Amino acid sequence: MVDESADLESRLSSLIIKVGDKNAPTLQNNLEALSVVLEKDFTNHETTVLRTLRQCVLELPWKVTVYSTVAGLLNAKNSETGAKVITLMHGVLCKSLIKGDWCSVKVIMRFFALQVATKTISASTLLSMVDTFLKPVAGQTAGVVTAQNSCFVYIAMTTLLWAGQALKELGSGELEARLSVIEQYVDVHGKVNADNTLTTVLHDAPTKGADVLAYMLSIMRAVADDGWAIDAVCAPYTMFASEFAQATQHELPALELPVDLPASSYYTLPEFLQLVPHPSEYTVRRFIMMDFIADTVIQLEGNRKDCAKYLMQIHGLCNEDVCSVMTTAQHPEDVDPETSLVFEYMVAEVLFSFLTQLPESQFREMYYTSLAIELRKAEPQILANVLETAVDNIVARIPSMDVECSNRLSNWLAVYISNFGYQWDWAKWESAVSEQDDTPRRRFMQETLLKLVRLSYLDRIKLQLPESCVELVPVKAPTHNFKYTVQSMDERTREVSVATGRCLKNKGTAEQALEILQTHYAKWTD
Template sequence: MDFSGRLGGRHGGGARGDVDEFGRERRNRPHHRKPYDRPNRSGNRGNQGGNRAISMVDDANDVESRLSSLIIKVGDKNIPTLQSNLDALGVVLEKDFTKHEITVLRTFRQCILELPWKVTVYSTLAGLLNAKNSETGAKVILLMHAILRQELARGHWGSVKVIMRFFALQVRTRAISIETLLSMIDVFLKPVADEPSNVSGRNSCLVFIAMSTLLWAGQALSEQVPAELEARLRIAEQYVQAHGEANANNTLATVLHDAPCKGTNVLAHLLEIMRAVAEEGWNIDAVCAPYTMFAGEFAQATQHELPELQLPTDLPASSYYTPPEILQLVPHPPEFTVRRFIMQDFISDTVTQLEGNRKDCAKFLLQVHGLCNEDVCSVMTTAQNPEDMDAESSLVFEYMVAEVIFSFLTQLPEGRYREMYYTSLAVELRKAEPQIMGSVLETTVENFVSRIGTMDVECVNRLCNWLAVFISNFGFQWDWAKWEDVVDENENAPRRRFVQETLLKLVRLSYLDRVKAQLPESCVSLVPQKTPGHNFKFTLQAMDERTKAVSVAVGKCLKNKGTPEQALDILHTHYSQWTDLDDGERQTLAREMLTEHVLLLGSKTFSHMLNAIEKFMPALQQFGDTPEAKLQIAKVVEDFWIKHPQFFAITIDKLINYRVIDPVTVVEMLFSQSHVGSWSQFHLWEILRNTVNKVNMRVEQLQSRLVAAQTAADAIVADGDTVAEQQAESVEHVESVLAQMLQEQKDVVISTTRHFVQLLSSSEGTADELDRAWLLGRFKEFMRTYRLQVMENVQALESVAFTPEASQDTCQVFECTRMLAA
């Protein structure tokens, strides 16, 4: 049976819009039709049997559609009739289950995974089915347990957490026993109980899921087996304490440095929430609990035994995951801390579970408040006067949604999904509620930017990218006047740099004049005065006669579609006559001349640039025969595109692809003394990230190719000697190329780290304290992002970078990297 699919996603159908909560479907008849008219009637009597068969199929499909709609829509809101609706739905499903088992089970699976805020409703519904018919209940419970095992094996920890919360509530419906639930929780806690001091990403993920499950099962456990609950809480608390001690001084994963440091994830905060809930008798009052309405029905229910869970042992460390602690970007009343956590936990699960469909995710996010109990939160989208709501005196639902999105966007040490997901999700939310969500997101950004001086540099970069793309989706409209005071700040000041870099990205996404038109006069100085373009060195006014002769000849050759050989001949003919220079100086001038003209030839568009580099690649490679020559080519590119960072980045990328320059050359160019005072410029680090990522991607591709080649070689039969020999040569070739790429990866990591440490340890490496703060922030970003590669080269780094001359803060970052990579 296939139970895959999504609610309104790419692979599955959602609820029918013409069906009410009880499955009553409107009859879509033309006005001239009579109620007793039969469809498919025709004069062809011989086809009546076929028509009846089609009609029966259509009727069956309609029934299944109504059943799905009933399940999906039940409990959308906390209304007085929720109890009777659930009871009626339980009767309908019990009656039709045998006929439409696959449809019912598939819909259950979809709803539990993709509507996580309705967990209390679907737990109650599953319990009712079990109370009415234990065989039907067993099929639902065993299905979800099978899905749980499947998600565990795949390492889909968000789904595992959601399903475990479902099983936590099944104890309240008596569909499973407390002993069964405890054994499931113990599977997650066993690795931690065996080694309580072993702090790792894997153990943090397992403890988080166990704690989240205990939070929802706490009331039943405290009433029936308080000692068992306490024992498991002690295991979790011991791990959280060990985790906190291990990360006490590690700020590499801290987004806002003016906030209390609680480590690298939500564990410490979740423990605080559990303590607060325990003081209230483990009662979670944020959402309604319909299972309490059916205590009599559940009293005689059959409890089902479940197979033992098995944790996967072959998943990579990077697959283990815990969500970020939600940043408090809008003031919330402290007495609502638990309710805020519960609501934002549901919002976070929705963002995670519907990651593949931003439109559905946005639609469902605006419905998460539907099951809230009275006075839990205020909802602007349903209020008569939303502008009068004060987030400081109550929980405002829309602001909680915005906080979750920005917390995921800025999650460290790395985000779970691509940054564009959170941007597109915010775009869909604003489209759904233009006035309200537009205002909410704008206010949240303002609050974020007000603390930008204490924000991690990488997070500043992400927020800049987010805001630029978000604004570009709405006509580039934004109230820039509220930030016009940044014009008077230091050029490296965090707020000014953030606003300026956002505007530069908007210029990339549009064009300069359009961006200028949106700015108040006071902010125009933050963008270039002229359209970004090239800076060709060999203009007629800037050359002497003999240089002019060379430049004109090379320029004509390239414009007339000359070949690389012809260009090289022209350069050799002219520069060989410059007898006042030695061979090295003439080679340097020829290299610069050719590079400038190739760049000029390709300066019109990106495709022109690609074609120009590809055509004259042999000549450029011939000139780039030494590390010094490669560095000169890279610096010529930077000078040529000094006014156009986007073209600069793309050109460097293409030169690496064609092996005209190598990644270490880019590192040397980026950390040159000419950039001192400009470490706040984002495009420099964009180029560095792209370069290192390209090297890492090539290594991964070659490793995959090697595995495939070795597998193919092992499978060759003995009678294919020639083929076997060729295959063996292929394996040797891939091994040789992989060894070269691994060495290149090592060189890039060591060279980059060494340059960072040398600059930060020297008074001449930065222009002032602000410049140094930006460089230190980028150093943290590099060490955090590439911590695995850094740890592979620890010994080399200790000998060439982290020497006694290294500054104390760079050594501290190195030690934090060790802890983060553990």
């Protein structure tokens, strides 16, 4: 009996995780069937269902429209079940606020934004939640720019972006009132940070690109001009409008924002680097896709293999013609990033945006390196070309890149190359060899090669290089630089050193080594 129950719970979890992996014609039927199964088994397996829904919302953020629909259908069928789902997610939100887990806060607020469309919570309830984040920057405190306030404003902006279409039914006044508060803060934020170059990765990029809040506001305005419609991913909740019409709406307790967290713990999105040309008319779609990719990279940081696997599934929920996918294209070589959004290039851009984030990256450099390695293993040929193109485009702009970012990229590239047989097309960079010693490109290339020598050995790296590049590596292999050598010791110290070394070489015990030391030093009186 226990085995049967465990098997059923496993199947329920699997159904929840896999639903909506693709924007298929059967999606509506699949969601309806899943809601029937979950509603039927909810009483006996409540813990499993709630736990799986919670994890899916947090760890599969690009499927937010799917899980919002599932929660809405459960609420439409049984308001008590819907209340438990919403209460659970509200509790997770409160815990995330206390911990300062801002990406989880952002993801859950996006989930609640779509619950307005499913009639699970009211528009006024969501606006009250948004107002909690905007309160610190409203009124007399609007001019105070802090990391905390910027984080709160950013979360409010991402929430309104997804709730806009449902909230506009209240009239334009409610939305415009919040947008006005946001615009005032973003304007002051832009003036305060106008001359700030400490977080600028590429100094040849437009200055407005480094102001993430201003960029986000431009995205919101573009979406507002389009009636708050987001067409990048499918919106299955629109398929169940009649079911949601009679659903019970739930109220939620007020949120409390943390007041004692250090400034460094607050989250803002990194500046998204543009490493390949993108059609300007797809700016909103590009942001939505890259936002999903970024959230996935953050939320699955603890498991690079799962992260790589799920990253390559994000495009599955895209509406038709939103982006080109090289891994599924019949002729990948014909996919042109200048005429369409290319999914694999967006993944690479997010990866390098996180790697070069200033003043420090959110996670250790090795996470982004190992994630790139897993991505290439999953799609060897295509991802190898994509990552190589991205690196080439960055290296071409190395002279304008922050020095810290250049060093991180060098570390990343050395470890990345070492995982694939040390194969790299160095010939395309050989023009850097003729540059002066202290030029950024030559220095970057030389430092990367020195790191590769440390990861392998000199002769192997020399064999990979064209003749013109060999001068960038040492003539002789690196050796140990011992502070103390036998030749520099006096006779008594040399005797102790040789005797102890011989003991260790012959696998002597610690007691034997100590006895040698005590015997020798006992003879010394000075």
